[in-house]
Amino acid sequence: MKLIIGLIVLFPLVGFLFNGLGRNIWNKKVIAFMATGFIAISFVFSILAFLNVQSSGAAMVHFFDFINTDTIKIPFDFKVDGLSSLFLLVITGVGTLIHLYSTAYMKEEEAPHYARYFAYLNLFIFSMLLLVLGDNYVIMFIGWEGVGLCSYLLIGYWFTNATYNYAAKKAFIMNRIGDLGFLLAIFWLIVKLGTVSYGSVLTAESLAKLSSTDITAITLLLFVGAMGKSAQIPLYTWLPDAMAGPTPVSALIHAATMVTAGIYMITRSNILFSASEFTGHVVAIVGISTALLAATIALKQNDIKKVLAYSTVSQLGYMFLGLGVGAYSGAVFHVITHAFFKALLFLGAGSVIHAMHHEQDIRKMGGLKSKLPITHITFLIGCIAIAGVPPFSGFFSKDEILAAAFAKSPIYWVLGVIGAAMTAFYMFRLYATTFLGQFRGTHEQEHHLHESPVAMTLPLILLAVASAIAGAIGIPELMGGHHWLAHQLMPIIGEAKEATLTHQTEWALMAASVSIAIIALLIALNKYKRQADDEPQTSLGKFLYHKWHIDELYDNIIVQPLNRFAGFLKNVVEKNVIDGAVNGTGRLVQYSARKLRLIQNGQVGYYILFIVLGIIVLFLCWFNDVAILRFLSFLTNKS
Amino acid sequence: MPIQYYIFFCLTLFSIGMVGVLTRRNAIIVFMCIELMLNAVNLLLVAFSKMYHGAALQLAPGTTAGIDAQIFVFFIMVVAAAEVSVGLAIIVMMYRNTHSVDINFLNRLKN
Numbered sequence: 001m002k003l004i005i006g007l008i009v010l011f012p013l014v015g016f017l018f019n020g021l022g023r024n025i026w027n028k029k030v031i032a033f034m035a036t037g038f039i040a041i042s043f044v045f046s047i048l049a050f051l052n053v054q055s056s057g058a059a060m061v062h063f064f065d066f067i068n069t070d071t072i073k074i075p076f077d078f079k080v081d082g083l084s085s086l087f088l089l090v091i092t093g094v095g096t097l098i099h100l101y102s103t104a105y106m107k108e109e110e111a112p113h114y115a116r117y118f119a120y121l122n123l124f125i126f127s128m129l130l131l132v133l134g135d136n137y138v139i140m141f142i143g144w145e146g147v148g149l150c151s152y153l154l155i156g157y158w159f160t161n162a163t164y165n166y167a168a169k170k171a172f173i174m175n176r177i178g179d180l181g182f183l184l185a186i187f188w189l190i191v192k193l194g195t196v197s198y199g200s201v202l203t204a205e206s207l208a209k210l211s212s213t214d215i216t217a218i219t220l221l222l223f224v225g226a227m228g229k230s231a232q233i234p235l236y237t238w239l240p241d242a243m244a245g246p247t248p249v250s251a252l253i254h255a256a257t258m259v260t261a262g263i264y265m266i267t268r269s270n271i272l273f274s275a276s277e278f279t280g281h282v283v284a285i286v287g288i289s290t291a292l293l294a295a296t297i298a299l300k301q302n303d304i305k306k307v308l309a310y311s312t313v314s315q316l317g318y319m320f321l322g323l324g325v326g327a328y329s330g331a332v333f334h335v336i337t338h339a340f341f342k343a344l345l346f347l348g349a350g351s352v353i354h355a356m357h358h359e360q361d362i363r364k365m366g367g368l369k370s371k372l373p374i375t376h377i378t379f380l381i382g383c384i385a386i387a388g389v390p391p392f393s394g395f396f397s398k399d400e401i402l403a404a405a406f407a408k409s410p411i412y413w414v415l416g417v418i419g420a421a422m423t424a425f426y427m428f429r430l431y432a433t434t435f436l437g438q439f440r441g442t443h444e445q446e447h448h449l450h451e452s453p454v455a456m457t458l459p460l461i462l463l464a465v466a467s468a469i470a471g472a473i474g475i476p477e478l479m480g481g482h483h484w485l486a487h488q489l490m491p492i493i494g495e496a497k498e499a500t501l502t503h504q505t506e507w508a509l510m511a512a513s514v515s516i517a518i519i520a521l522l523i524a525l526n527k528y529k530r531q532a533d534d535e536p537q538t539s540l541g542k543f544l545y546h547k548w549h550i551d552e553l554y555d556n557i558i559v560q561p562l563n564r565f566a567g568f569l570k571n572v573v574e575k576n577v578i579d580g581a582v583n584g585t586g587r588l589v590q591y592s593a594r595k596l597r598l599i600q601n602g603q604v605g606y607y608i609l610f611i612v613l614g615i616i617v618l619f620l621c622w623f624n625d626v627a628i629l630r631f632l633s634f635l636t637n638k639s
Numbered sequence: 640m641p642i643q644y645y646i647f648f649c650l651t652l653f654s655i656g657m658v659g660v661l662t663r664r665n666a667i668i669v670f671m672c673i674e675l676m677l678n679a680v681n682l683l684l685v686a687f688s689k690m691y692h693g694a695a696l697q698l699a700p701g702t703t704a705g706i707d708a709q710i711f712v713f714f715i716m717v718v719a720a721a722e723v724s725v726g727l728a729i730i731v732m733m734y735r736n737t738h739s740v741d742i743n744f745l746n747r748l749k750n
Binding site: 603604605608612635 | 646
């Protein structure tokens with residue numbers, strides 16, 4: 001087992017070194033083959049590890065001591081259990097498909113840049129594996145920072161474009177804000193418990209050692225970390241901008257894997273989170289607000305990737321709603337199904353963009369159905385899956401979260417269903433505008449329209465199949481299913497707190513949410529199957545089109561004041577205080593030197609005078625006033 | 640006589656010498672003032688020696704403790720006499736060169 005796990009992690013690292021160091025040596029075929037091959041091997045070993053966990057339970061392997069001092073011991077341990085082995089499969093599986101897709105999508109790049117791209121991608125997989133495999137928060141944090149770095153590198157992959165660089169910096173800095181919370185939570189745990197290993201932190205004994213304030217603070221800080229990484233309010237604005245990266249990167253990092261790290265982390269620490277009622281509410285409220293906010297913005301966007309990006313933010317909000325109401329298995333379920341259908345949608349969008357020669361505006365598309373048949377059908381499957389139409393995968397996972405939300409509070413459910421209706425609407429708006437109706441692009445673009453090569457359509461087909469059937473791993477017992485996933489996760493999240501809903505209520509909820517979603521998607525299909533959205537006319541439409549002006553708001557309340565503060569420091573503090581002190585010292589020395597120089601006038605008499613004065617001063621210093629007084633009293637009294 | 644009288648007297652003598660050195664411009668007077676300061680210190684040395692010897696005699700009659708400083712004073716006076724001859728020679732040479740004994744005239748250290 002140790003060997004298998006070691007190899008799973010090692011192969012992507014080897015791939016990174018191979019392509020990173022040999023970027024000027026290998027030709028593009030070698031680069032593509034090796035990069036994809038290493039991840040594929042990693043995937044095979046992940047399957048082995050998964051089967052091993054199925055047959056003989058969770059395994060922990062020790063490699064070496066990462067930090068070893070008197071007071072704290074942090075081992076470099078990996079843990080493979082039900083949760084992390086599932087993530088392993090998703091990361092390496094979807095990762096392999098996206099690598100394969102990238103080999104065709106990125107083929108216009110020069111060989112060194114092609115190698116750089118795959119090196120980053122491999123490094124990302126490596127970091128992500130560290131994140132999910134680590135057996136303590138510190139190892140998780142290493143992976144956490146690693147994926148953040150790779151995200152930055154890949155968003156700014158086309159580094160000659162200043163806007164892309166700006167987007168990359170934005171993503172990196174917003175993630176740092178969240179990471180600070182995560183780091184503080186780790187420190188808090190170390191101070192209070194002296195350990196960060198899951199095995200010793202996530203136990204009843206540890207919980208007993210922590211006061212309820214500690215638990216609330218730690219969980220909130222962890223949640224701040226999750227907010228940054230998983231793009232929740234208020235730290236979500238980096239994700240839509242992150243679409244500056246190549247489309248497969250958006251699919252892998254900003255839809256399927258990295259952004260779900262926050263959900264993984266909270267699910268992993270579910271014992272802590274369950275212990276704090278307050279944090280649960282915060283998580284749920286932030287989650288549902290993000291889901292609704294992002295969904296409303298997605299309604300009016302015209303950039304194919306921006307719609308998908310806001311959709312991702314919205315779906316992540318659903319996952320946090322699930323975490324907040326205690327439906328951990330539902331959240332993980334949604335992570336898995338979302339990884340499939342959102343990666344599929346992004347790759348489909350990539351295929352469209354590829355065919356359209358880097359045109360991303362859906363108003364200039366339309367009627368692509370007949371030109372890109374495979375992309376069309378797979379994209380449609382993705383849309384149905386995310387809209388929550390049974391029996392596609394998105395239905396099962398979303399329904400599980402909504403049912404748990406209803407059990408907690410019907411308000412969550414109502415808001416969730418509104419969000420689900422909007423999801424169905426904007427996805428089918430996107431689908432209809434892109435694939436139905438008449439082609440609205442230039443004549444030249446129409447002439448060049450072509451279906452993508454096999455390396456791109458094969459991942460689409462495989463992901464479409466997965467999106468369609470992945471729901472099977474979590475068919476609720478209500479429908480005569482077994483809910484394999486919940487059983488799989490039981491050792492980590494404990495016995496699922498069965499929702500106290502009757503079967504009738506559950507059926508009713510399900511029927512309500514599904515019918516609302518279907519109505520929304522039919523409206524969208526009907527409205528957009530012939531024409532695209534115009535520029536928004538109403539004030540609400542403009543408000544949504546401009547993304548609630550959140551970016552401008554952040555710019556005004558955070559960026560501008562910080563810039564002004566920096567300007568103040570630069571122009572006032574730096575120039576007057578710091579420079580003033582430095583130059584003032586110099587000027588003082590010069591001035592006093594000019595004045596003191598006059599004393600040396602060549603008159604020996606003055607020199608003697610100063611010698612005498614100096615002696616008197618020295619006497620006064622040596623014999624302090626007490627001694628002088630005593631001397632004077634000796635002179636007067638004794639006489 | 641109490642020792643304080645000697646101390647006051649010597650302080651006064653020394654101060655007169657010092658003020659003279661600082662204020663007068665005639666080299667011979669300055670020289671005399673230096674002698675005044677030297678002799679003030681000499682006198683103080685003798686006075687303290689006498690006081691110490693007197694105290695020692697009361698404890699142990701016939702002792703010579705403290706008497707050595709009085710002998711020392713003679714040495715100082717001998718050296719001072721030698722120094723005076725050198726100093727006066729310098730002043731004579733100075734007068735021959737500048738036809739003046741004004742010390743401020745000789746501020747060639749300047750520049």
